[in-house]
Amino acid sequence: MLTEMIQNIPQVLIDGLTLGAVYAVIAIGYTMVYGILELINFAHGEIFMTGAFIGTAMLIVLTGIGWVSSVPTIIMLIVVLLFTAILTGLLGMGIERVAYRPLRNMPRLIPLITAIGVSFLLQDIVRFIAELKKGNYIVTGPSLFNSQLSIKASSISSIFTDATIKQSFVIVLIAAVLMMIGLDFFVNRTKWGMAMRAVAQDRDTAALMTINVNKVISITFFVGSALGGATGVLFAVQYGTIDPYIGFILGLKAFTAAVLGGIGNIRGAMFGGLLLGLLEMFASANLTLLSHGVFGAEYKDVFAFIILILVLLFKPEGLFGKPVTEKV
């Protein structure tokens, strides 16, 4: 039994890290907004999904244009990532402006309900547009069936040499790590990052220190949503097929990851995401072995969430969270 599990481990690590990286970057979006507004932005999963659709649409259009095929795919991907990030960032800012800012001083339950409403709205808008354009809301990106596209072409060699690693896995992981490092730098080393931390700590005092709170909150939403949207593109590249409902399950799990790492703590969210991805992958590959066939792979979520409950029982503030001090 143990040898079989050990044989599996490299593959489980690779697949778990891929999934975990996706969870981690989405979890950052939840944690940033929570840290600054104490609002659980349930629409964040849908921003991720919208990013996946925008990115796929761009990839489809770009591969349709002749001269683009001479551009290296990695550059095309970077361009698509940047554009999608900007668009979803603006979308996130817009949602904050329209749906959350007017309700900022209301009881906390009210913006929460609005967030759920926004998430349904985004799901159905995207579904409507996808159905209008394709007749079917399950959309498959071009890198899949068009092997001339160099995402696929560059991955062919690695598929042949080592069947278990996909080139896109490397891309997803590197891009996710870069995004996380960039964000960490932004929050901890720049002026705006400092302002963000100040607003998170105490909004009123920060305002007294001539920090433009509205602007800082807008920027928080922009950065969080841009990261979420860019992750959506990475997700679409990795898994190929997307539908308007991917944001729900993924958003829920990313939120869980944020709680696991300690909500409000950005490094905690990164760690929580990676951990949750690894746990899930480990469970679905080994649960049958561990339980001698009583529990199958379908119990992977149960396994992951039992770990979550255990962690929260002993450390309610999450792995990296600090015990909450009452704001005065």
Next chain:
Amino acid sequence: MKWKKSLAILLSGGLAASIFLAGCGSSKSDGNEGKSGGKVIKIATQTPLSGGSATIGEAIKLGAQMKLDEEKQKFKDLGFDLQLVPYDDQSDPKKGVANAQLIGADKAILAVVGHFNSGVAIPSSEVYEKYAIPMVSPANSAVEVTTRGLKTVNRIVARDDFQGPAGAEFAVNTLKAKKIFIIQDKTAYGTGLAEAFKKAAESKGAEILGFEGITVGEKDFNGVLNQVASKKPDLVYFGGIYAEGGLIIKQAREKGIKVPILGGDGMDASTLVEIAGEAVKDTYITSLAGDSSKSEEGKKFIESYKAKFNKNTESYSVYGYDTMGVVLKGIEDAIKANNNKMPTRAQVRDAVRGVKDYQGVLTKVSFDENGDNNYAKVFIYSFKEAKYPAELVGEVSK
């Protein structure tokens, strides 16, 4: 005051006039109808026109519409005006039942073509039974659809308890699979199919290495596939729908799992090829829908379908067409038995059940006492290249 009064008079006068005019209008149209003798017979389709199965639901509807349009003239000569009323059941049992109530309330509807999902057909057919509206299903394969002793329910396809064993026979005898890994999607359809397959495969001497579930709506199935890779089976069976099936095929091939993958009719859709791409090669499906491109009539059907709707046929298009054919045959019989007068729903119900040896484009239809088709077959397809529809490689008769 005076103003108001005159305004009131004017308004009520106008109202009276409009009522009078409207009355005239309606009586006039009634008169017209009486003159040409064109009594309206409506036939409803109930299929998912939105949601994940919309591709197939639309295909069934269009197939049915095509047959109806072709037969329109014949019924006009008999003095009846045929109309199609499409309903969208959204693959949702609640919606299906609500639509069934609407269908029951519309007295002109004499028959229903539908559903696609067995889970929707079962509760909806209880309503049809109440109103004595015959239903002929082009696609429902769950056993319970016809085994509840309802007089109204018929189907032209084979049943699940036949599809699983037929798949097992093909896997063990033709593909020579000794060790089989089964994945299912935890839905009534997927689990039922996978379990029927498992039982039949075991009795044929194959070893089942694993029976694992996945969650519908997820996109990452690498965990389960890692298990498959480490167990090294000669065949993977998937009980589920194309959205997950396509991703499983793709991710399995990326992991270097090169063995054949076999699935049920839920994977029989062009979207499967779209999702899996080149990876779809060496995939087999058992389907209740035959290949209409083989016969002369089938080719003609495909051409005229394309010409009419500017769309390629899906596997179930032709079943929608043949189902409508059976329904219209039943209605025609009922009209004739009723001295060319409008038959009642109960008469149509009995006439549809009584249809014998109807030759459709693809399948022959004779209903037994449960409403199952005596001529139903299971077809086996192989994806030799990444294109849809797949190539027919075998049929298993009842």
